[in-house]
Amino acid sequence: LDEGFKKADAANIPVLSEEMIYDFIAKLSRDGTKVLSNGNQSEDYSVDCVQVRRKEICALKGRLFYPKGSDASIFKVILLVNERLNEIISVNCENCSEGICRHALAFLFWIHRRSSGDSWDKNQFGGCDPNEHSKSIAVAVQVKDIFGIDDIKCDSDDVEDISDEQGNMFLDEVLEQLEKNGLTDTPLYRHCRPVFDRFEPLYIHHTMLNSCHNNVRDYKSFLLYMEDVAQKGIFDEVREASVNKYKSRLWMETQYCRIRCSLIGSILSRSLSGEDEEILDSIFCTQREWNSERRLKLKEQKRFILKQTETLEQKQYRECGLILSQSYPYLCASPDGISDDNIVEIKVPKTDEEFENFLFNKESISPKYMAQLQLQMHLANVSKALYCVLSPSFETSGALHYVWVQADTQHIINILNAAEDFWKTVVFPRIH
Template identity: 25%
Template sequence: MAYKAHKLLEGYEKANSDNLPEVNIIALAHFIAKDSNFISPEISNIKAMRNGRESYGESAIGYVQLKREGHITTVISCVAPEHKVTSNGYKVEIVVDSSKGEITSCKCYSCIAALGGCKHQLALLGWMHRRFEDKTPTEKACYWKKSKLSNVGKTIKFILVKDLGSKSKEKRKNMCKKKNKLSSEIIQKRKPKRKIYKVKSKINVRKDPDGVSFLQEVIAHMDCKLKKGNVKVIPELAKIFLPVDKFDSIDIHSLMKDELCDEVAKSTSNQTDNPLWRRLRYLRITASNLYAVAHCNTVNGSLVDILHGAKLRETSAMARGTRLESQVLQIVSKKQKMIFERCGLLTCPEHPIFGASPDGINENFTVEIKCPTNYKSYFNFIDSSGKIKPQCKAQVQLQMHLSGRKKSLFCVASPEFENNRKVKILPVDYDENYIRAVMVKAEQFWKNTIGKFVLE
């Protein structure tokens, strides 16, 4: 039976923003890398990048339908030709294994170049990845509709170049604003600097989600002396945070009292539900990103944005982890025959720019919990030999360092935890030499990036 794009196949349903399977950048890159059809013709992959571009894919993809069979989802779309736009579209089929987070196959039917990896396959792959990257819409988006290119010469007599792609007028305006803002910042940077300390306007404007800046919360909140005006904030912060050799005898660490740090840990025990927890993490190096900060060489990348308070898009895996965290902690408590309490943000006067939030704590142990969604992501936390991964090691070591504990329990729940209630528990001993070496690297990166944003 001939394929008709506008008719649903038996067992299939119309695709929308709710039921489309996730295709992240790792799954996309892994599939293209292992498929010789896409990498053999050209080592540089320039054609692959061009064929998967947004301007073609957003205009060519139409009538997307899918069928779910357990963890396997088959997606079929009609992809319009790029040149003979009035010709029949090509049927492209992608199979995704949600349990492994992998693309298992991608086929294009009736295209003479299909056997060698054609542009229509790449167009649909790129389109599915962009749907994963899109922000969650307030309304459900339906993908069962005719593509823009296939309407040219029929309902649409022509299509303008500026209308190719999905960028709306509003998005284009925002892009222009960003470019103008960038130009203004470049001009400002070329102006001669004053020889006085001051807070940069970028920090003054760029606030955390609750509208409280670094100087107001991270420093002033930790010591009432700053609020009373007994300390000249900017010069003394410069003496701590800027990468210089010698200063006068002023120790701002002493202004962060242990009593206030304990109070913060208690008052932020509900973590993400607490606005104070989010504010006090602002511009701090936290245990979860310590390893990345210590090994980062990009001074203006996304990691710096995260330290500034940029929010990561909550994925289904993150939501699952938040939902199961308390259940896993109960299992761990029962297995270890210990009682653990929820823990807020841990800070330390000796290290004012660091913070950590373990998932549980008692007199002797900290607890860190991971809830992978599939067995592939399971090995993001524990390697094949059963050892904790480096980024997780740095995380639990900082938790122990700031809490004063000498032992930690690193707990990884089974991807099928809802059914089998299994949790792998790895005991970790405190390693002072290791964590201090990692913290030195991370602090240097902080000084070269965040420190320069805070102070001139």
């Protein structure tokens, strides 16, 4: 690669629209530029070793050759594009004399076809398969594509060069405004300035990333470390801080690598190693529901039901944050409501089949959800749970079903033993 250039792929080449090419050809015609007809007109060219440099003026370089012909010549072409003005500045072949040759035009249209996303060919950028790379990247949207070039007046002749000192002053001002407005938990701020997070010691992934510093060598030393963290009061703090923070970064990072109560039923009933992988996917959040809008709407509906339950039971319930246990720091509970002596768990099925899974024959709780309730009661240190299941027709009928559940000591012991065994033998080896 030439200095300042990088290998071109589908993610970093500029888009050459048909309008840009039309304007460029029209400009050549107005300027009287010669279009040379040299080269073998019976064969198409192959393009190789394409490289790009993205600056104010984007430069693309490539090599053209005949793949099967007797002519072994290699033609080097360079294309210059002003992306801010959507303008092709020039395209020249180093091997040919003045004017625009067939090699230059072939390279120009080759870039046009690739940048428009048509018919990707294997190794089209000289060994790099752009499809493999582009699957994992986000598509950037330029400001000029939103507002229009005329609206933001970004003609380079009117823009003064900004020194590094001026740029740093501007960035500092932006960061200070973020700090004043309580926006330090943003990618830009975290990238530029260190952010102290008092809850970081309880995040399991941070603990394991710094396992040497935290003296975590095995499962037992992990428990000792988390016991020390809990004794500093951080577990109690996160319980209060996470109230009304559903699906926030604090919520997700605290749950990450921990067994949530909703998973304990699957752990108790697992029989095949393949099921372990599915549970691990949930613990590591790869199979979680990321439609935050839908989840937040569901949470609001549960808050409404909790208020109705208060009226029905004549008891005050509080929305619950994340509950952690000093003895079992790899477990995490988040019931929908809590009082001094019981928790509330609310289920919102959409179909009759889902309703039967939650509450069979309108009275029997399935083992999966009974295990969830028992573990929630233990972690919340209460002896009763109110299990509430809405009817699928709740929005029209207002029907819902309540079942009171008592804590079962022997059931809880079995649950805790199964959870400890799974986390010790399956989860911890994966993150250690």
